Structures are given as C-alpha cells and as structure tokens.
Amino acid sequence: MKSRLAVALVLAPLSIAALTPLAAQSPVMPTPAVLTIHADQPLHAVSPTLYGLMTEEINYSYDGGLYPEMVRNRTLRDGGWEQQDWILLQNASAGATMSRDKSTGPSAALTNSLRLTVTSASAAQPAGVRNNGFWGFPLRPQTAYRASLYAKADAIGALTVSLVNNQTGKAVASATIPAISADWKQYSVTLRTGAIQPSADNHLELTVTRPGTLWMTLVSVFPPTYNNRPNGNRIDLMQKMADLHPQFLRFPGGNYLEGNHLADWYDWKKTIGPLVDRPTHPSPWGYHSSDGLGLLEFFEWCEDLHMKPVLAVYAGYSLEHEHIAPGKDLAPYVQDALDEIEYATGGPDTKWGAERVRDGHPAPFAIPYVEIGNEDWFDPSHTYDARFAQFHDAIKARYPSIQLIATAPITSRKPDVLDDHYYKSAEEFFADTHHYDKSDRNGPKIFVGEYATMEGTPTGDFGAALGDAAWLTGLERNSDLVVMASYAPMLVNVNPGGMQWHPDLIGYDGLSSYGSPSFYALSLFAAHLGDTVPASAITGAGPRLFYSVTECKSDGRLFLKLVNAAPQPQSLRIELPGTATHGQATLIRLHAATTAATNSLTHPRDIVPVTTAVALTGRTLAHTIPGNSIEVLEIPTR
Numbered sequence: 001m002k003s004r005l006a007v008a009l010v011l012a013p014l015s016i017a018a019l020t021p022l023a024a025q026s027p028v029m030p031t032p033a034v035l036t037i038h039a040d041q042p043l044h045a046v047s048p049t050l051y052g053l054m055t056e057e058i059n060y061s062y063d064g065g066l067y068p069e070m071v072r073n074r075t076l077r078d079g080g081w082e083q084q085d086w087i088l089l090q091n092a093s094a095g096a097t098m099s100r101d102k103s104t105g106p107s108a109a110l111t112n113s114l115r116l117t118v119t120s121a122s123a124a125q126p127a128g129v130r131n132n133g134f135w136g137f138p139l140r141p142q143t144a145y146r147a148s149l150y151a152k153a154d155a156i157g158a159l160t161v162s163l164v165n166n167q168t169g170k171a172v173a174s175a176t177i178p179a180i181s182a183d184w185k186q187y188s189v190t191l192r193t194g195a196i197q198p199s200a201d202n203h204l205e206l207t208v209t210r211p212g213t214l215w216m217t218l219v220s221v222f223p224p225t226y227n228n229r230p231n232g233n234r235i236d237l238m239q240k241m242a243d244l245h246p247q248f249l250r251f252p253g254g255n256y257l258e259g260n261h262l263a264d265w266y267d268w269k270k271t272i273g274p275l276v277d278r279p280t281h282p283s284p285w286g287y288h289s290s291d292g293l294g295l296l297e298f299f300e301w302c303e304d305l306h307m308k309p310v311l312a313v314y315a316g317y318s319l320e321h322e323h324i325a326p327g328k329d330l331a332p333y334v335q336d337a338l339d340e341i342e343y344a345t346g347g348p349d350t351k352w353g354a355e356r357v358r359d360g361h362p363a364p365f366a367i368p369y370v371e372i373g374n375e376d377w378f379d380p381s382h383t384y385d386a387r388f389a390q391f392h393d394a395i396k397a398r399y400p401s402i403q404l405i406a407t408a409p410i411t412s413r414k415p416d417v418l419d420d421h422y423y424k425s426a427e428e429f430f431a432d433t434h435h436y437d438k439s440d441r442n443g444p445k446i447f448v449g450e451y452a453t454m455e456g457t458p459t460g461d462f463g464a465a466l467g468d469a470a471w472l473t474g475l476e477r478n479s480d481l482v483v484m485a486s487y488a489p490m491l492v493n494v495n496p497g498g499m500q501w502h503p504d505l506i507g508y509d510g511l512s513s514y515g516s517p518s519f520y521a522l523s524l525f526a527a528h529l530g531d532t533v534p535a536s537a538i539t540g541a542g543p544r545l546f547y548s549v550t551e552c553k554s555d556g557r558l559f560l561k562l563v564n565a566a567p568q569p570q571s572l573r574i575e576l577p578g579t580a581t582h583g584q585a586t587l588i589r590l591h592a593a594t595t596a597a598t599n600s601l602t603h604p605r606d607i608v609p610v611t612t613a614v615a616l617t618g619r620t621l622a623h624t625i626p627g628n629s630i631e632v633l634e635i636p637t638r
C-alpha cells in the first residue's frame with residue numbers, strides 16, 4: 001500500500017504536537033477538537049475497488065494524448081484537413097497539387113486518401129506535403145519512431161519520410177521508401193533521432209523527386225509506448241495513472257459512449273482489428289475519433305495497470321435526446337452488447353472470442369461490471385426503465401455473475417449498482433459529505449462514476465482538491481455502500497483548443513504532463529485505503545474539518561485522512577482507546593497557501609505531498625492541521 005509517488009521526504013523524529021511549522025501563519029484555534037478512534041470496533045469493510053479511473057475521448061484524451069499517434073487526421077476524415085493538418089509544401093521550382101480523394105483507399109473502411117499530383121520535381125527540388133501533428137511533433141533525443149503509411153502511386157518512384165524542425169527547416173530524422181507500387185500497400189520505416197533537444201516544434205514531411213501521382217492514407221508516426229505495446233499508450237500518462245493506484249477503469253464513456261446522434265453511438269465492432277479496418281467515427285466533443293485506441297486497447301490498458309474493466313455498453317440513447325424504442329428496435333443493440341462481452345471474455349470456440357484471439361489477445365479478460373448506458377436520466381422519453389430491463393435480462397441470462405450498473409433509478413428491475421454523478425463547487429461538496437450516511441443499505445450499491453469540484457482550469461486548483469478530498473472522506477466512510485468512485489474527466493491536452501471541459505485531473509502537452517492538487521490528494525487516499533472502517537467520533541471541530549478513518553487489519557495500520565478547508569489551523573486531540581500505538585507514525589501533507597494555488601505544465605510540482613516521520617507518544621496524540629491542508633496520518637498499531 002505504499003505510494004509510488006515521488007514525494008518530498010523529510011524524516012525527523014518529531015512529536016505530533018510539534019508538527020506545526022505552517023501554523024505560525026495564523027493563530028491556532030484555542031480548544032482542540034477531540035477525535036476518538038475505536039480501532040477495536042470495526043463498523044464495516046472498505047470496498048477494495050473504491051478508487052479507479054473514468055475515461056472517454058474528450059479534451060484530446062486519446063488522439064493527441066494517451067494514444068501517442070503523432071500524425072493528425074491520419075486517415076483524412078476530419079474537416080478542415082487541408083487548412084491545419086495537411087499542407088502542400090511550398091517549393092517554387094517544384095509543381096504539385098494536393099487534394100482529398102474520396103474514391104480510393106486500402107480497405108472498405110478507409111476510402112479517403114490524400115492525392116499528391118506532381119508535375120515537376122527533382123532531387124534538388126522535391127515536392128510533397130507536410131503534417132503539423134497534434135500541436136507539433138514531440139521528439140526526444142536518441143529515440144526510434146516507427147513511421148508507416150498505406151500508399152499507391154503512378155510513376156512516383158521513391159518516397160522520403162522526414163521529421164523536420166520548424167525553426168531550422170532541417171530534418172532531424174529521415175528514411176526513404178525506395179518505390180511505391182501501383183496498388184495499395186503498407187510501407188514502414190524507422191526514424192531515429194540523434195542528439196536533439198526534446199521539442200514539439202517539428203513537423204512531418206513526405207516528399208518525392210519525380211513527377212507522378214501518389215495516394216496516401218493511415219499515415220502514422222509512433223513513439224515508444226508503455227510496456228512496448230504495439231499501438232499502445234503514452235508512457236508518462238500511463239505512469240501518472242499508475243500513481244493513482246486505480247482498481248478499475250470505466251470505459252468508453254461518458255458522452256463518448258452515446259454520441260450526439262443515434263448513428264454516432266460507440267459501435268465497438270468498428271474499433272477492433274487492424275487499424276486499416278477501423279473507419280473512425282465522430283465523437284460528441286467536436287472532433288473525429290481515430291479509434292486507434294479501440295475496444296481491445298481499452299482492455300489492454302486495464303491489463304497494463306492491473307485494473308478491473310467496467311465496460312459501459314450503449315443502451316439506445318444519444319445526446320440529442322434521441323432514443324431507440326425498447327422491444328424489437330432495441331434487440332440488435334442488446335445483441336451487440338452480448339457480442340461485446342463475448343469478444344472480451346469468450347474462448348476461441350466462440351464467434352467473438354475467436355475474433356479477439358485473431359486480434360492478438362488469446363487470453364480472455366474478466367468483466368466484473370457492465371454499465372447499461374450513460375446518464376439516462378437525461379432521456380426525456382423516459383424509456384430507460386424498459387431499455388435497462390431488456391439489457392438486464394439478456395445479460396444476466398448469459399452472464400449471471402456480471403454485476404449490472406444502472407445510470408438512473410429504475411423500478412422494473414433491481415440493478416446491482418447505481419451510477420451517481422456529481423459536479424459541484426467546493427462549498428457544495430463540503431455541505432454534502434454526509435450524502436450517503438443515511439442511504440438505504442438494501443438497495444443497489446453505489447458507483448460514483450463521475451465527480452469533480454468545478455474550480456480551476458484547465459486542471460483543478462487547491463480549492464478543488466479540498467472539495468474533492470472532503471467529498472472522498474464521505475465516500476470512504478460509506479464504502480460499505482459506495483463500491484467505486486472515479487474523477488471525471490481525467491485527461492486534458494492543455495494546448496490551445498485542446499480542452500472541451502474543465503477542470504481535469506491530469507494536464508499535458510506533447511512532451512510533458514502534470515497532476516493537479518486533486519491528483520495528489522486522490523493518489524494519497526488510494527494509496528492508504530485500508531480494509532475496515534472502525535468506529536470514530538469527533539467533537540468540537542470547525543465546520544470545515546473533514547475526516548475519515550480506515551484500518552488495514554492485515555498489518556495493523558490506521559489511516560487517518562484529515563481535510564482542513566478553513567484558512568486557520570485546527571488543533572486536534574486524537575484519542576486511540578484500546579489501541580497500542582508503536583514506534584513512529586507517518587504524516588503526509590498536501591498544503592497550499594491559498595485555494596487558488598495550483599499546479600501547471602510550467603509549475604508541475606508547486607503543490608505535492610510532503611512526508612514527515614512522527615514519533616508516537618502513547619494513546620493520545622496532539623496534532624495541529626494547518627489551514628488549507630489535506631493530510632494522511634498513518635499510525636502503526638502493532
């Protein structure tokens with residue numbers, strides 16, 4: 001349960017009472033609050049899956065983000081392709097035109113290609129096109145990039161693929177394909193950089209030296225990936241997610257599951273298999289999705305980070321208030337969901353399991369949860385109850401052990417789990433931390449599938465972290481009922497035009513990434529989850545102090561999480577009756593001077609946890625938590 005975060009570590013044998021270096025900023029409250037923890041009185045188990053991730057294609061989360069393809073609009077499906085993505089190289093002595101040809105492509109799925117018609121070109125004056133990438137091509141020194149494309153040509157000869165620095169106009173890596181055939185074929189080369197400075201100020205050039213015609217599509221430049229997976233994920237973002245200790249991944253959305261219109265639903269069958277067979281699709285967040293990160297890649301992402309898949313299946317409702325009527329109209333979608341589950345979990349003797357094996361993943365995946373739809377409370381036709389029932393009955397008949405998640409309250413069936421979403425201000429979260437204290441324990445379990453304190457942009461500020469952390473203390477306290485929780489949205493490309501929603505948890509450009517203060521709070525909470533909630537009570541605390549206590553029974557550690565959302569410090573007497581404390585406790589503190597303080601791409605570590613060792617002095621601990629602070633106190637009890 002140790003945090004893998006690189007935190008500033010300060011080891012000093014202090015008494016807890018002495019841990020108040022920040023308290024000098026404002027007076028300590030005169031009467032300490034008393035927090036009594038009865039570690040010998042367990043109340044209930046903590047959900048081991050409480051902390052996880054929610055993901056969808058938004059904010060250039062995949063294309064231009066986690067899916068590290070560097071060529072933008074690689075299959076020429078996005079509008080505006082010739083203004084921003086693909087540009088004809090200006091060369092006064094070479095003659096060439098560029099157009100989008102919608103009549104030819106290498107597969108039934110990809111029928112758009114870029115046609116370059118060259119009337120004059122030579123080795124001294126090549127003709128060609130450039131691609132500007134997703135806000136440039138982020139290149140690092142001594143790195144091998146795999147470039148590939150599908151192409152056919154009429155008398156064009158060799159094709160040179162180069163990564164070119166925008167400032168110098170010089171190639172930093174280059175390779176030549178000796179000849180392009182008359183029929184569609186895939187070509188690939190390796191582009192190796194030398195001793196360059198890491199920079200995104202680069203573009204891709206594809207050039208020829210002879211007149212003729214060239215058609216190209218699915219042009220790709222791929223960097224090294226996490227676990228070296230072909231067509232895999234960006235390394236630093238995967239490491240950031242690993243630091244959140246996630247137990248599950250909810251995918252593929254969110255609104256991304258639904259699409260704006262019925263025709264735009266997440267049709268998973270079009271996202272599997274070779275990339276050349278993936279037609280791509282419009283996403284509801286204003287840009288086209290390459291579907292390079294498709295259904296199998298979601299499961300492999302789970303595999304890489306040891307997360308349980310929470311698979312959301314399309315349930316016949318799309319965002320523009322369009323729905324499929326339950327009954328015979330919905331039946332094909334129910335069958336698609338069954339096929340989807342079979343694709344992930346089936347053996348080679350099943351139709352869709354065999355498809356997964358063909359796609360390169362022989363081992364089946366386990367799916368503990370399937371979510372039916374997304375935010376179906378928005379559906380004005382009020383058909384969700386009947387739509388849910390139709391999916392429920394079909395899935396349970398074939399997969400009785402899969403837990404089914406409803407996205408809105410229903411009455412015709414009892415869902416195993418209900419997905420609640422909360423986007424609130426910090427003040428609203430402070431006022432709502434007891435939300436689940438009195439909830440019915442005989443109803444469905446709760447999945448808080450989306451939550452975020454709506455403060456800060458592009459990522460949440462420290463005030464947002466206080467709101468999120470306070471809210472999480474309530475979820476931990478109720479983790480007999482709340483089985484999972486995930487922040488949303490998780491990722492944001494902070495380049496101009498990259499963001500559709502704020503705040504987000506992890507920000508990045510092409511080369512680097514950072515975590516918001518909430519990212520660190522979530523990471524700390526998840527790294528110190530515990531397995532049992534013991535009885536506890538607090539008296540005399542200010543209204544902006546929030547806490548939760550869990551215990552790790554197996555190795556005898558108490559985890560006390562404290563959130564002080566007031567600007568003043570709060571002094572505390574922690575009573576531990578019936579507990580033998582031992583040795584040294586560990587205090588991890590996340591603090592900022594103001595609620596507006598934040599992390600950013602240029603100041604990624606302004607707010608990070610600081611760890612201090614604390615000498616224990618018996619069963620009563622005096623402790624002061626500074627204003628604007630989130631703390632985890634880890635107390636060994638044997």
Ligand code: AHR
Nearest residue numbers: 254255256374375488489
């Ligand atoms: O997280 C952003 C969006 O908020 C999700 O796509 C949707 O489920 C919710 O409304």
